[in-house]
Amino acid sequence: MSRQHRTAASEPEPSAGKAEPDRIHLRIRRQDRPESRPYWQDFAIPYQPDHNVVSALLVLRADPVTIAGERVEPVAWERNCMEEVCGSCAMLVNGVPRPACSALVDSLAQPIALEPLPKFPVVRDLVVDRSRMDRTLAQVKAWIQIDGAWDTHAPAPRTSQAEWAANYLYSRCMSCGCCMAACPQFGPHADFVGPAPLAQVRLMNAHPTGRYDRVDRLHAIMGEGGLSDCGNAQNCVRVCPKAIPLTTAIGELGRQTTLQALRDLLG
Amino acid sequence: MTASIENSHFLLRRLHSLLGLVPVGAFLVFHLWENSQSRFGAAHYNGEVVAFLQGMNYLTVIELLVIALPLAFHAGYGLLILPQMRLEPRRYPYARNWLYGLQRVSGVGILLFLLVHVGTTRIQGLWQPAIRADLYGHMQALLSEPWMLGLYAAGLLLSVFHLANGLATMGIVWGLTASVQAQRIFGYGCLTFGLVLAAIGIQGLLGFLP
Ligand code: SF4
Numbered sequence: 001m002s003r004q005h006r007t008a009a010s011e012p013e014p015s016a017g018k019a020e021p022d023r024i025h026l027r028i029r030r031q032d033r034p035e036s037r038p039y040w041q042d043f044a045i046p047y048q049p050d051h052n053v054v055s056a057l058l059v060l061r062a063d064p065v066t067i068a069g070e071r072v073e074p075v076a077w078e079r080n081c082m083e084e085v086c087g088s089c090a091m092l093v094n095g096v097p098r099p100a101c102s103a104l105v106d107s108l109a110q111p112i113a114l115e116p117l118p119k120f121p122v123v124r125d126l127v128v129d130r131s132r133m134d135r136t137l138a139q140v141k142a143w144i145q146i147d148g149a150w151d152t153h154a155p156a157p158r159t160s161q162a163e164w165a166a167n168y169l170y171s172r173c174m175s176c177g178c179c180m181a182a183c184p185q186f187g188p189h190a191d192f193v194g195p196a197p198l199a200q201v202r203l204m205n206a207h208p209t210g211r212y213d214r215v216d217r218l219h220a221i222m223g224e225g226g227l228s229d230c231g232n233a234q235n236c237v238r239v240c241p242k243a244i245p246l247t248t249a250i251g252e253l254g255r256q257t258t259l260q261a262l263r264d265l266l267g
Numbered sequence: 268m269t270a271s272i273e274n275s276h277f278l279l280r281r282l283h284s285l286l287g288l289v290p291v292g293a294f295l296v297f298h299l300w301e302n303s304q305s306r307f308g309a310a311h312y313n314g315e316v317v318a319f320l321q322g323m324n325y326l327t328v329i330e331l332l333v334i335a336l337p338l339a340f341h342a343g344y345g346l347l348i349l350p351q352m353r354l355e356p357r358r359y360p361y362a363r364n365w366l367y368g369l370q371r372v373s374g375v376g377i378l379l380f381l382l383v384h385v386g387t388t389r390i391q392g393l394w395q396p397a398i399r400a401d402l403y404g405h406m407q408a409l410l411s412e413p414w415m416l417g418l419y420a421a422g423l424l425l426s427v428f429h430l431a432n433g434l435a436t437m438g439i440v441w442g443l444t445a446s447v448q449a450q451r452i453f454g455y456g457c458l459t460f461g462l463v464l465a466a467i468g469i470q471g472l473l474g475f476l477p
Contacts, residue, residue, distance in 0.1 A: 184353045251449075
């Protein structure tokens with residue numbers, strides 16, 4: 001389907017709708033080095049329907065000239081999959097943490113303000129260092145040990161359809177960090193691991209093989225920076241682009257840790 | 268393995284949570300119900316309600332162990348974790364985010380109110396026997412000042428909010444409510460509880476007015 005055809009088909013009466021903008025106005029918070037001061041720059045690219053923020057940034061990179069006419073260093077940002085599964089392009093779009101690739105320009109108010117994902121250290125422009133996510137996933141043992149005292153040729157353990165459906169929700173996490181950016185308890189000031197690693201504990205603890213390390217994971221989230229540091233503000237579940245039921249995971253882990261503490265106390 | 272016991276982080280935080288409900292929250296419910304009897308007048312309030320409490324065996328020990336110490340721990344630990352908050356209510360204007368912030372702000376407000384409240388009643392009564400002999404009259408004199416009545420109403424409503432909202436989040440913390448629906452239903456239950464308790468408390472305040 002050609003673009004002309006689609007535009008003609010979806011366009012309202014010229015008198016009824018507002019005029020199609022002739023440009024896309026981007027207001028980007030830039031930062032040259034991790035320690036340098038951030039500053040704002042305004043850019044405009046020609047309007048095209050169906051742009052998303054990543055594709056708009058790609059167009060901008062070809063000709064990085066500000067609205068004031070100054071040619072500047074191209075904007076640095078991260079991207080990979082372009083289909084909201086890798087999580088690398090998460091940033092603040094008009095003040096909201098979300099993946100840039102699924103932020104459709106036609107649905108955004110202009111100028112579109114782009115800022116690096118908060119709470120994580122800025123590397124450059126819109127690139128942040130999310131290695132804290134890796135460290136916290138390791139801290140809560142968000143992995144499954146596949147080596148063990150069982151026959152590796154045995155068929156995989158069975159999981160009921162209902163259990164599988166519930167677990168699947170958590171398996172969609174792409175470590176984008178939006179939930180942590182929105183969490184009022186997470187940040188450089190605190191050692192809270194944040195919602196996403198907790199949800200992975202919920203997932204791994206339910207896994208037929210992963211459940212063997214359940215107690216280790218629960219003990220990990222019962223320590224500093226663990227589950228107790230959650231303040232139940234529940235912003236995480238509102239901003240998660242994959243609609244992961246983070247607050248349900250936190251409630252279920254509350255239950256698991258309550259029982260685990262009783263086991264630890266009473267044997 | 269007993270890793271969660273060797274590391275006190277979890278147990279302290281859960282103790283803070285538990286003490287907020289029992290005994291501190293339970294005492295608030297009792298206290299507001301008890302004082303709602305102010306509407307029966309000075310003779311009943313001084314002669315029945317206060318006299319019964321003052322005549323209790325081991326009263327000072329109970330006051331210290333069941334009220335003062337748990338409250339001090341709950342408040343102290345609350346102040347300790349308060350600086351973790353990085354509230355952004357404009358960016359995330361969701362109800363639960365507001366409640367999260369209000370829970371912490373109300374905690375500080377309650378603490379300031381309690382300094383005034385306990386100071387001008389129980390503590391002052393230690394060296395002014397007249398206060399203990401006619402608590403009703405003392406409260407009437409206090410609450411006749413409009414600003415003091417406002418302060419009491421604010422302290423009362425903050426306390427009731429803190430208990431009701433704390434109860435709702437306790438459901439998640441302890442794992443009673445996990446699903447969104449369960450959390451919502453329990454949340455409305457806590458809201459109803461809070462409204463009833465606030466009504467009882469306000470009635471008690473008004474009962475002291477001449
Ligand atoms: S839980 Fe959601 S918001 Fe958090 S990292 Fe995973 S996908 Fe991103």
